[in-house]
Amino acid sequence: MQLPREVVVGEGTIDLIPGICKKLELRKSAFVITGKTTYRIAGKRVIDLLQDSGVEVDYEIFGSSSEISDVKIAESRIIKGKPQVILGVGGGNKIDIAKLSSAHQNIPFISVPTAATHDGIASPVASFKRQERPYSMMAQSPIVIVVDTEVIAKTPRRFTASGCGDAIAKFTAVRDWKLAHKRRNEYYGGYAASLALMGAKHVIDNAKIIGVGDEEGLRVLLEALISCGVAMGIAGSSRPCSGSEHLFCHALSLLKPNSMMHGECCGVGTIMMAYLHNEDWELIRKTLAVIGAPTTAEDLNVDPELIIEALKMADKIRPERYTILNERKITYEVAEAIAKRTGVI
Numbered sequence: 001m002q003l004p005r006e007v008v009v010g011e012g013t014i015d016l017i018p019g020i021c022k023k024l025e026l027r028k029s030a031f032v033i034t035g036k037t038t039y040r041i042a043g044k045r046v047i048d049l050l051q052d053s054g055v056e057v058d059y060e061i062f063g064s065s066s067e068i069s070d071v072k073i074a075e076s077r078i079i080k081g082k083p084q085v086i087l088g089v090g091g092g093n094k095i096d097i098a099k100l101s102s103a104h105q106n107i108p109f110i111s112v113p114t115a116a117t118h119d120g121i122a123s124p125v126a127s128f129k130r131q132e133r134p135y136s137m138m139a140q141s142p143i144v145i146v147v148d149t150e151v152i153a154k155t156p157r158r159f160t161a162s163g164c165g166d167a168i169a170k171f172t173a174v175r176d177w178k179l180a181h182k183r184r185n186e187y188y189g190g191y192a193a194s195l196a197l198m199g200a201k202h203v204i205d206n207a208k209i210i211g212v213g214d215e216e217g218l219r220v221l222l223e224a225l226i227s228c229g230v231a232m233g234i235a236g237s238s239r240p241c242s243g244s245e246h247l248f249c250h251a252l253s254l255l256k257p258n259s260m261m262h263g264e265c266c267g268v269g270t271i272m273m274a275y276l277h278n279e280d281w282e283l284i285r286k287t288l289a290v291i292g293a294p295t296t297a298e299d300l301n302v303d304p305e306l307i308i309e310a311l312k313m314a315d316k317i318r319p320e321r322y323t324i325l326n327e328r329k330i331t332y333e334v335a336e337a338i339a340k341r342t343g344v345i
Ligand code: ZN
Pocket: 118, 119, 166, 169, 241, 242, 246, 262, 266
């Protein structure tokens, strides 16, 4: 099990980073991985704060998409500079570069997310693209997570809605995991599953508060995403947090790349997979609607035919991952019926 040692959530928490590094005896040198926009929003401040406290800081600003080649660049800088700690300051991509490069080089990593769009902010799993296909791999859990709600509150509402979609996805991910245990005797950790499910329930129970869009709702979402990330650290895989709804989302992203956010299509996927699981799919749809997250093909701005196509191909995205999609053949007619019945198309 890998668990973070400190999780700090609140207004202005970025200012606490030098003190936390000091407490953990990481006071000599640091390497900061950030992006162009996130450098302006938070990266520069983190670098300045660390330097002012006497830490020797090296940093790199990466482009918008995270490539595995970026991890290699980061690693060569780590090998050269030998920092004591790596900080990933930015959205999911920058955090993934920091997560994987630090894991490869066996150095602790601090996660400083600037958006609450998915559960990667606290998880040990890094996601990249290989030949346009998304794939995830185990890296390491952050030793510290610092979430400054003042920074995250400035991101578009769409980002928060996407984060909610990724948290709600655990509703079906956990059921797929249990199913894989039953059918394939796959390892199933009840505690990790409960923790992930609790994240999803937390969002469902507090949908109205999140929908208002203030700090209270943001906190609810952050707590949910962090507990989902920790669930993966306990399980030692992405199983508790990624099931058939993620496979659907990956398939749809292949058919229409770069047009929707990860959590947005996972949320829509969860509606349909909850239906297949014979669970309360209407509750999922209602929750997403209250939050202001997409619930239909139209909301996602994709052609209904692509939804059907994605449902058909979802079980082939990661064949080793057994889910509800393996329980019956998803033909064109079946896929169309699922999407129509749940109001997605
Ligand atoms: Zn996800």
